[in-house]
Amino acid sequence: MKILRASEFLTEWRIRNLQSVDLAIDQQVLAILQEVRKNGDAALKAYTKQFDGIDIGSFIVTKEEIDAAYANVSDAFLSSLVQAKQRIATYHAEQKERSWFIQQPKGVMLGQQVTPIERVGVYVPGGKAAYPSTVLMNVIPAKIAGVQHIAITTPPQADGSVNPAVLVAAREAGADIVYKVGGAQAIAALAYGTETIEKVHKITGPGNAYVARAKKWVFGDVGIDMIAGPSEICILADETANPVYVAADLLSQAEHDEQAAAICVTTDKVFADKLAVEVQKQVKQMDRVQIATKSIEDAGRIVVVESVQEAIDVVNEIASEHLQIMVQNPMEILPFIRNAGAIFLGDYSPEALGDYVAGPNHTLPTSGTAVFASPLGVYDFMKKSSIIHYTKEAFEEVADDIIVLAETERLSGHAQSIRVRKGEQK
Amino acid sequence: MKILRASEFLTEWRIRNLQSVDLAIDQQVLAILQEVRKNGDAALKAYTKQFDGIDIGSFIVTKEEIDAAYANVSDAFLSSLVQAKQRIATYHAEQKERSWFIQQPKGVMLGQQVTPIERVGVYVPGGKAAYPSTVLMNVIPAKIAGVQHIAITTPPQADGSVNPAVLVAAREAGADIVYKVGGAQAIAALAYGTETIEKVHKITGPGNAYVARAKKWVFGDVGIDMIAGPSEICILADETANPVYVAADLLSQAEHDEQAAAICVTTDKVFADKLAVEVQKQVKQMDRVQIATKSIEDAGRIVVVESVQEAIDVVNEIASEHLQIMVQNPMEILPFIRNAGAIFLGDYSPEALGDYVAGPNHTLPTSGTAVFASPLGVYDFMKKSSIIHYTKEAFEEVADDIIVLAETERLSGHAQSIRVRKGEQK
Numbered sequence: 095m096k097i098l099r100a101s102e103f104l105t106e107w108r109i110r111n112l113q114s115v116d117l118a119i120d121q122q123v124l125a126i127l128q129e130v131r132k133n134g135d136a137a138l139k140a141y142t143k144q145f146d147g148i149d150i151g152s153f154i155v156t157k158e159e160i161d162a163a164y165a166n167v168s169d170a171f172l173s174s175l176v177q178a179k180q181r182i183a184t185y186h187a188e189q190k191e192r193s194w195f196i197q198q199p200k201g202v203m204l205g206q207q208v209t210p211i212e213r214v215g216v217y218v219p220g221g222k223a224a225y226p227s228t229v230l231m232n233v234i235p236a237k238i239a240g241v242q243h244i245a246i247t248t249p250p251q252a253d254g255s256v257n258p259a260v261l262v263a264a265r266e267a268g269a270d271i272v273y274k275v276g277g278a279q280a281i282a283a284l285a286y287g288t289e290t291i292e293k294v295h296k297i298t299g300p301g302n303a304y305v306a307r308a309k310k311w312v313f314g315d316v317g318i319d320m321i322a323g324p325s326e327i328c329i330l331a332d333e334t335a336n337p338v339y340v341a342a343d344l345l346s347q348a349e350h351d352e353q354a355a356a357i358c359v360t361t362d363k364v365f366a367d368k369l370a371v372e373v374q375k376q377v378k379q380m381d382r383v384q385i386a387t388k389s390i391e392d393a394g395r396i397v398v399v400e401s402v403q404e405a406i407d408v409v410n411e412i413a414s415e416h417l418q419i420m421v422q423n424p425m426e427i428l429p430f431i432r433n434a435g436a437i438f439l440g441d442y443s444p445e446a447l448g449d450y451v452a453g454p455n456h457t458l459p460t461s462g463t464a465v466f467a468s469p470l471g472v473y474d475f476m477k478k479s480s481i482i483h484y485t486k487e488a489f490e491e492v493a494d495d496i497i498v499l500a501e502t503e504r505l506s507g508h509a510q511s512i513r514v515r516k517g518e519q520k
Numbered sequence: 521m522k523i524l525r526a527s528e529f530l531t532e533w534r535i536r537n538l539q540s541v542d543l544a545i546d547q548q549v550l551a552i553l554q555e556v557r558k559n560g561d562a563a564l565k566a567y568t569k570q571f572d573g574i575d576i577g578s579f580i581v582t583k584e585e586i587d588a589a590y591a592n593v594s595d596a597f598l599s600s601l602v603q604a605k606q607r608i609a610t611y612h613a614e615q616k617e618r619s620w621f622i623q624q625p626k627g628v629m630l631g632q633q634v635t636p637i638e639r640v641g642v643y644v645p646g647g648k649a650a651y652p653s654t655v656l657m658n659v660i661p662a663k664i665a666g667v668q669h670i671a672i673t674t675p676p677q678a679d680g681s682v683n684p685a686v687l688v689a690a691r692e693a694g695a696d697i698v699y700k701v702g703g704a705q706a707i708a709a710l711a712y713g714t715e716t717i718e719k720v721h722k723i724t725g726p727g728n729a730y731v732a733r734a735k736k737w738v739f740g741d742v743g744i745d746m747i748a749g750p751s752e753i754c755i756l757a758d759e760t761a762n763p764v765y766v767a768a769d770l771l772s773q774a775e776h777d778e779q780a781a782a783i784c785v786t787t788d789k790v791f792a793d794k795l796a797v798e799v800q801k802q803v804k805q806m807d808r809v810q811i812a813t814k815s816i817e818d819a820g821r822i823v824v825v826e827s828v829q830e831a832i833d834v835v836n837e838i839a840s841e842h843l844q845i846m847v848q849n850p851m852e853i854l855p856f857i858r859n860a861g862a863i864f865l866g867d868y869s870p871e872a873l874g875d876y877v878a879g880p881n882h883t884l885p886t887s888g889t890a891v892f893a894s895p896l897g898v899y900d901f902m903k904k905s906s907i908i909h910y911t912k913e914a915f916e917e918v919a920d921d922i923i924v925l926a927e928t929e930r931l932s933g934h935a936q937s938i939r940v941r942k943g944e945q946k
Binding site for chain 1: 648
């Protein structure tokens with residue numbers, strides 16, 4: 095694992111995060127979106143044949159299929175899933191916003207009415223692995239928000255079924271329906287509707303490049319959560335950190351994919367050297383040794399800094415999806431952190447804890463987007479409407495100001511809508 | 521103005537709102553983005569020459585130019601602007617969110633740290649008119665959020681200057697810098713930075729099709745507020761509504777542009793007929809008679825419904841940017857409204873009041889996007905980081921659940937990061 099100074103590291107980091115434009119993918123995605131809008135289910139079936147190799151009968155997972163899924167998961171899995179669900183629900187319940195208003199003189203009432211989004215679609219990736227945690231992290235906040243209809247869409251496996259762990263998670267979390275369709279065609283179906291699949295108002299959940307680009311294109315016709323890029327972990331460690339823990343946590347990120355980045359920022363050169371050795375040792379024992387090795391080679395970095403202050407500056411610049419603070423007094427660092435998706439404090443708060451059971455959402459802003467974006471939350475499944483109630487008396491007090499400002503903007507129709515209420519005609 | 525039944529109206533409405541894809545615009549926009557990324561200020565100067573017809577010296581508006589602007593606006597304008605600023609600030613101060621945490625057994629602390637976005641760019645359209653209200657509605661919430669650096673960018677006028685009303689509004693609202701550059705090139709400069717223009721983390725503000733598409737393309741590299749489409753007003757009126765007021769309010773929306781939609785949903789056929797006559801009469805007296813006439817012809821509609829319940833259903837389906845409720849007891853309708861950008865209650869809360877001085881933001885979700893989106897607010901200029909602190913005791917309680925879930929997802933590196941802390945090696 096390369097050991098660098100902060101300035102060297104930041105130079106390569108800034109370049110890494112910019113999105114690349116690949117118009118070839120966009121053109122394929124746009125063609126799929128248009129085809130699904132035009133031909134609905136028939137287009138979905140054709141793409142499912144083409145991309146998943148399956149002649150699919152119905153896209154809708156039946157109640158019986160979900161019942162059967164329970165027989166195909168272990169008791170340990172179900173018990174751990176329920177435990178995770180409860181902790182996630184407890185945390186997210188704290189995020190529910192209330193409608194509010196303020197009163198002003200002369201009977202004015204101003205505020206915001208907060209309401210759930212009515213219909214939401216959640217994309218759950220398929221392929222070789224199953225992601226029940228994705229189901230929990232998307233469906234639970236939507237449910238708490240009060241979303242009436244939550245649809246999951248996920249690519250079918252080679253035999254036309256959906257992984258049982260995903261189906262069990264869907265029912266436990268409270269999803270209303272599961273569709274067997276993946277890729278850009280699934281995003282098109284959720285955004286525009288087909289004979290079988292009902293249009294939704296917002297789409298959340300991770301996916302491959304085609305799914306991500308499809309989400310970007312349908313954004314505006316429907317809401318989306320975020321465009322996820324390669325993910326990363328940053329660990330701020332001092333000389334008191336345990337290199338065995340830090341190495342294991344870096345590697346837990348590195349195993350995700352070859353593009354993942356695992357970074358340790360440390361004030362201690364001796365620790366940096368110990369960590370490099372430990373990573374080298376642990377990576378060889380991993381099941382996903384190839385992926386993790388490539389990730390560590392390409393983007394795994396140990397950054398040695400001169401002071402705690404410099405460490406804080408560097409982690410704020412990285413704006414990491416996951417930030418672990420493993421120093422003697424981690425809580426004292428917290429108020430200095432400005433940019434991070436999730437902040438994990440101390441030796442016993444590893445990223446994997448947050449990925450599954452801690453409570454907070456594991457859908458976090460990646461690739462430095464934590465400088466402007468937030469974790470997925472209940473607030474992503476609600477929206478606000480401003481409330482404006484003025485009385486005649488309050489209106490008359492501001493009427494002339496409105497007229498002056500509207501006329502500055504050459505919107506005399508706006509001014510006129512005020513004048514008619516003052517009993518003046520222009 | 522056409523009078524329709526709800527079902528006829530909704531059929532045409534649903535088609536209207538979908539975004540159209542115009543790859544010709546996208547290709548132009550992408551070329552501009554790439555050119556500015558590559559050549560910085562030189563590219564900006566070339567585009568300013570090409571699109572604005574100006575050989576621009578410096579993009580930065582000087583302190584002296586802003587000082588001079590004060591001499592070129594009326595006292596009435598300055599006084600109305602300050603009045604609007606105060607009301608907007610008072611309202612938006614209520615939106616500031618706090619960091620929070622909860623405690624759980626065994627010393628667990630979970631929460632969210634809420635921090636301002638550090639650097640924000642605001643696009644202010646130029647052209648024939650000036651929009652000081654756009655400046656207030658974007659800069660004030662950013663300021664309240666605690667944004668450290670707020671840059672405004674706006675196209676220069678034919679003589680290379682910026683409209684004085686915009687400059688005065690910029691200083692009064694607290695913007696840090698104003699750049700004279702417009703179009704997609706301005707969005708590129710804010711997103712990627714040039715020699716003169718510093719990169720920001722989020723871009724807000726309205727603009728033409730090129731600006732809107734540029735925002736969509738840079739989204740992900742920076743945050744954006746929303747993609748604004750044609751705007752609309754919907755007025756729910758019963759037999760007690762004043763047709764003179766309703767007509768004036770519909771026309772205040774129609775004067776914006778030919779694509780704007782002005783809709784009245786009413787339970788009273790007699791009122792509908794009176795309103796159509798009144799619109800016909802008032803439109804002829806408008807300064808922008810051509811724009812308003814075209815807008816009313818194309819998308820101005822009076823929808824007659826059978827009951828208050830049907831009226832509510834229709835306005836929820838429209839999900840209007842602006843919704844005025846002009847019935848006998850407007851406050852009683854409020855809790856039934858699920859989808860609207862801003863809700864204006866009663867005879868003395870016309871849209872123009874909300875556009876300028878009422879307090880709430882005038883940047884609202886358009887084209888039916890209120891089903892998933894919210895008004896611009898202080899929350900758009902802040903972001904959240906999850907906080908996770910587990911103790912050893914709390915960690916041990918959930919360690920096995922994490923291992924089970926991670927292994928279900930075939931992420932054994934995640935499981936291993938838990939095992940090393942339990943003192944187990946795999």
